[in-house]
Amino acid sequence: MRKIKNQEVNSKICVICKKRNAVLYLKASGENICYRCLTRRIERRIFRILKKRIKENSIIIGFRNTSTIVLLHILAKRFKEIEMRKIYMLTDDEILKWVKKRYGFKEVSSKFLEKDRKPFLIIPFSLEEFSATLLNSIMKLNLKHFLISNRAIFPLSKFENKQLEAYAAYYKLPIIPLEEKNSYNEFFCKMEEKTPTIRYQFLSFVNSIKNLTNDHNEIL
Ligand SMILES: [Zn+2]
Numbered sequence: 775m776r777k778i779k780n781q782e783v784n785s786k787i788c789v790i791c792k793k794r795n796a797v798l799y800l801k802a803s804g805e806n807i808c809y810r811c812l813t814r815r816i817e818r819r820i821f822r823i824l825k826k827r828i829k830e831n832s833i834i835i836g837f838r839n840t841s842t843i844v845l846l847h848i849l850a851k852r853f854k855e856i857e858m859r860k861i862y863m864l865t866d867d868e869i870l871k872w873v874k875k876r877y878g879f880k881e882v883s884s885k886f887l888e889k890d891r892k893p894f895l896i897i898p899f900s901l902e903e904f905s906a907t908l909l910n911s912i913m914k915l916n917l918k919h920f921l922i923s924n925r926a927i928f929p930l931s932k933f934e935n936k937q938l939e940a941y942a943a944y945y946k947l948p949i950i951p952l953e954e955k956n957s958y959n960e961f962f963c964k965m966e967e968k969t970p971t972i973r974y975q976f977l978s979f980v981n982s983i984k985n986l987t988n989d990h991n992e993i994l
Pocket of ligand 1: 788789790791792793794807808809810811812
């Protein structure tokens, strides 16, 4: 039995369905996974996160990245309520505009982001984008924006960019290469050579700090 199992891993069969060829190796869990199981997992997790948190005053922030495209696809597929489909575009990128139109998202102006409207922000960042942004905020002591606010979520931040690109490829969606020039991202890339799961560890560390500070009257 043990011998057969080892052969399966060597030939890279998906550990979930145990049928199809794996296309990605997931560092965090050590799993080899196929397109179909990966896309199902991404959709299920994001749907679960958003189902609990999405509200009528939710606004998606549109970036020039693959995460935004993947998020719009999942929302259009799994949430039928049209009032959920509001996006504030931070870019006038042509691909994004096309995706927005294809899935029937309504573009809102910056006045929807005003505090008195209490918008709930859905921010599409991959693991790489989220960890680099978070580190940047910490270095600049700009934590209030990202940590303390209960009015924003990052539903894609547990997925590496390559997982989201695989999702996009599976559904024939456009892929926008990750901007790697920023120095915070480069820092993580270097750290990953020795500690492949450093970004996950960093996020979980920040999360623990966040809980600690929330327990202590938001000292940050
Ligand atoms: Zn599979």
